[in-house]
Amino acid sequence: MTNGPRRAGVILAAGKGSRMRSVRPKVMRTLLGEPMLQYVINAMTPLFRDIYIIGGYGLDSLRERWPRADFIEQKEQLGTGHALACALPVLNEAAIARVFVINGDTPLVDSSLIEDFLSRAGTLDIAFATLSLADPASFGRVVRTGENSWAIIEAKDYDFAKYGQPTGEINAGMYEFGLNALNELLPLLKNDNKSGEYYLTDLIRLGQEKGYSVAPIPCGSNPSLMGVNSPAELAAMEDLLRAKINADLMDKGVCLHSPATVSISPAAVIEPGAEISGPCEIYGDSRIGSDAVVESFCQLRDSIIHSFALIRSFSHLEGCEVMGGAIVGPYARLRPRAKICENARVGNFVELKKTRLGPGSKANHLTYLGDSVIGENVNIGAGTITCNYDGRDKFETIIEDGAFIGSDTALVAPVTVGKNSVIGAGSVITKSVPPDSLGIERNRQKILPRRKTR
């Protein structure tokens, strides 16, 4: 946190993002599994004690995703200038002196970029970051109106006859203001432009007219500051981020096969020596230990894979933990609170939910295990199902060490299978089976003479 006058950060995130053609607010769109707005929050968190997010379109979904964030509502989306004006009462109340403002659709910004911008902005009343691009696209264009004066003209309002060919210098959507300047200038904004919106960018011209110190802060051609408006721009930013994260991981000693197809969230921790094959997605707070292997076509979210575990192709893991020496997949599904202990095995078309599969135990084929505690060296036969739900409540199944569950068994919970017991194939087990016993529930097989068909 920088010393000096009390500073707040404001994120503009109330817009719909019409160019995304979605009912969800644009800042909820994800890059590598994290919403755009999360990146902006992450970049600002180390630098500002007070961070306000202007929300409006889809504000409920934002509040739900970030329950502890400070939101300020912009009821109608009348433009970026109007959005910032919605924060004025709160900023004055909090006795803030300087206000950093950034568009919420700038996901690749990072703390060091902001810090550098703030130090170069110094004590200017208004500072705005600019980029030099080959093509100014739909960005606001920076126009020199005199020796030391500038204006930002939005692409829609750009008049070639008046301003000539654009230079490629554009407004990045990152600003700093003295609160005094905002208090005086924001009420003066007008919406007499092509969009009929109150443009934040008009503060540059207005500020100079009123004698405030105003200057652009050129930030080169850094793509990290480019705003995301369309699906194509989102994909391009995600590609940049993926390449950066993967290059850092490979530098650290993580082995990635086909890295262009490996998507790893910045929130995930991958230890050196881990090996991951693309295509593959590792999202959320996942952790992959050294010498763990994740094969291609897997998706992991918020899952912990310890060293020397193997996740084979086409597995889907969420909120689970896999210990060293365990093998999962191919085609396995681990749902929240599944824990696969040391050297256990989960095979194809096996689903586990809220279930602990003990050390050395195996569930290799076509099985559902939910709300279960399974001991050591248990064998779960093909087609075993824990019937954990009676339509209203969930019940637990306990299978003790060394038990053997024959194929096509239904275990109707609550039920316990004792240590070293065997369940005969095809049984529907509704009563607990004590240790060292055989539990079997099926009709005796009959052999009859074959009936003549003709």
Ligand code: UD1
């Ligand atoms: C804006 C700038 C443009 C700049 C570009 C950089 C203005 C008028 N233009 O254009 O100069 O080059 O960003 O990426 O500021 N928002 C609100 N309330 C509103 C409208 C928008 O909170 O009423 C938020 C949006 O959610 C978004 C941000 O403000 O996060 C920017 O809005 P957007 O519509 O994307 O502006 P651009 O047209 O990209």
Ligand code: CA
């Ligand atoms: Ca934008």
